Amino acid sequence: MGSMHTRLEHMDEAVRREAAFYGARAAGGVALIVTGGFSPNIAGMFEPGAPLLNTREQADHLRPITDEVHRHGAKILLQILHAGRYAKHDDIVGVSALRSPINSRSPRVLSEIEIQSTVDDFVQCALLAREVGFDGVELMGSEGYLLNQFTAQRTNQRTDLWGGSLENRCRFPVEVTRRVRLALGAEHIVMYRISAIELVEGGLGAADTDYLARAVEAAGADILNTGYGWHEAPVPTIAYHVPRGAWVFGAKRLMGVVNIPVVASNRINTPELAEQILAEGSADLISMARPMLSDPEFVNKTVRGRTDEINTCIACNQSCLDNIFTDRVAACLVNPRACRETEFDAAPATHPKRIAVIGSGPAGLTSAVECARRAHQVTLFEAGAEVGGQLNLARRIPGKQEFNELLRYLTRQLQLLSVEVRLNSRVDAGALQAEGFDEVIIATGVMPRTPEVPGIDHPKVLGYIDVIEGRAQVGNRVAIVGAGGIAHDVAELLSAPTHAVQTPDDFYREWGVDPTVTQGGSLPVADPTRGRQIYVLQRSSTRIGERLGKSTGWILRSKLKRHKVQFINCVTYDKIDDQGLHIRIHGSAQVLNVDSIVICAGQDPDNRLASQLRALGIECHVIGGARHATELDAARAIYEGTRLAQRL
DSSP, rough: OOOOOOOOGSSHHHHHHHHHHHHHHTTOOOOOEEEEBBSSSSGGSSSTTTTTOOOOHHHHHHHHHHHHHHHTTTTEEEEEEGGGGGSSSSTTTTTTSSSTTTOOOOOOEEOOHHHHHHHHHHHHHHHHHTTTTTEEEEEOOTTTSHHHHOOOOOTTTOOSSHHHHHHHHTOOOOOOHHHHHHHOOSEEEEEEEEEEOOOOTTOOOHHHHHHHHHHHHHHHOOOEEEEEOOTTTTSSSTTTTTTTTTTHHHHHHTTTSSSSEEEEOOOOOOOOHHHHHHHSSSEEEOOHHHHHHOOOTHHHHTTTGGGGGOOOOOOOOOTHHHHTTTTOOOOOOOTTTTOOGGOOSSSSSSOEEEEEEOOHHHHHHHHHHHHHTTTTTEEEEOSSSSSOTTHHHTTTTGGGGHHHHHHHHHHHHHHHOOOOEEEEEOOOHHHHHHHHSSEEEOOEEEEOOOOOOOTTTTTTEEEHHHHTTTSSOOOOOEEOOOOSSHHHHHHHHSSSSSSOOHHHHHHHHTTOOTTOGGGBBOOOOOOOOOOOOEEOOOSSSSSSTTSOTTTTTTHHHHHHHHHTTTEEEEEEEEEEETTEEEEETTTEEEEOOOEEEEOOOEEEEEHHHHHHHHHHOOOOOOGGGGGGOOTTHHHHHHHHHHHHHHHO
16 A cells, blocks of 8 residues: 555544554555655655654654554555655755745755755654554655655756766665665665656656666665656646556566566556556556555455455545645545544444435435445435436546446445335335335435526537537537536537547657656657637636646646637626627627537536425435535535435
8 A cells, every 4th residue: 555645643633543544454455554754854844744753752652553554464664755845834945946836935955964964864764663663664755755856957956965967866865775774674674666757857767767776776675666757747647537557667667677576556446457567567566545545445355356346446636635735634535434434333223224315326326325334224216217326427528437436336335235226216205205214315416507698598508418428419619608627527528539538658648758768758748639619618707727626627727728728717698699609708799609508507406305305394314416516526425425324
């Protein structure tokens, strides 16, 4: 299990929650766990309150974590991470006085004495980890953190022993590895996480990376883990836009460079893919981070031949990275228990009930599954011919095919837990009253909102559901009314190539990735073939797309920009007629001569059934979009469905 930042350390009873978090993964069969990054000194902390290990008192506080992991037979490494110029506090330091483009703070240059002291701090951190039961450490030398900042000409402009030549630039990580190895002794693991491809100008190319890999091996590293891209790189590395296994080439290339085990990581989310990588000799070990977030029982289920029951990571980033980047504790869209292990009751309900769940979107499916898991007798009503609700829309968007996995998992759980599913059943309040359910859960989702614009019933006007489901004929010139997440998804759908599922080679071409890792691994990005002419329109004056996910919004905006999608805000809609869409921008009138106008103007809760039930004096629970309509928020819907089932 690879390293993940969780921010659990910011919570009350932090160590108890962390022990439960890591312990659940150890119990789930993971052999080796790597913690989130701990800084060896205050300057290296990512932010105030971030994990720090430089005193015995701090080390003793971590003992429950190692005890819990060892209780289940797994091993655990403490990752040592110095943020360098990525740090977000007042004492930020760097190799040179070069500010990161993703940080407003400028670093103070480390002196030679401070560099030697920082090496000592890495050693002290490793020793403290050993004293409280960690089986070794991982040295974080990728993704643009301090060790990586020393190696790259992009960030190292020094002229002393720590800069200039490749040997000098690699001196710091090599010295850290050598000193940590000597301090820990042969019985503890030293894993070095190397940047297998940098994806930034001024990063290491293949030959330089090979030199560093051999140097840290000679310095005493036992295992070489791989990381991909700097945080400031203009290329996605772990979001759903990245095809599965796209970065395996990095580990495979290093297999021929060093004699120690090499780890493949990033966008490996199924046991089948992991096994293929091993069988092909592309890596010695597989690292999965977020797949263990989404299902702590991943390994046990695989060993027992129950891979169809794995709750697969869909790489949405919505609740893990987006939470971290907005100063919240990590969570998981598909697994609400992640990082909340101490808050949930796994025991069956004391008094099982007959429960009706109306609607089979993410909220309804999750509540039905969780209620059944707690021994309630559940009947799930779905008005359509298949379960899934809004998930069936999401999985049609290019790159979001991973949502198929979530639907597969939930559907399999319905079968295993003997939930009665009634399809094509548009149930009414009277029928529910007649059946005498003990509890009724309303998860009927949302209804698309129709704006009041003259001509809204014109044949040019299309609803986003019909467009996404492929029932509407869309012309070559398209105006999208609305600029939220759904509008961006529709723009992606209409501007994407006809083959929506990308291969790794497609991805490399689209993002300018050079798998040979020449000159840091980046190539010029070719302009895509011109497709539809698309306008995305917004009433407000705010920046279009500012409410998209923190870690994925930039990816989608970049793709749409390359496809020449035009974004226009401050729009007033006057009317729709045969000429097209009549608008005013800052009061200036113009006509968009478009063939199709797709309405993505928001949604309203579909809670009509709840009102009917309450009129009959029947209490019900309303969750998901039926309670509060904000885009297609699967994370909130799944969380609410799970929490409600825990209460009943």
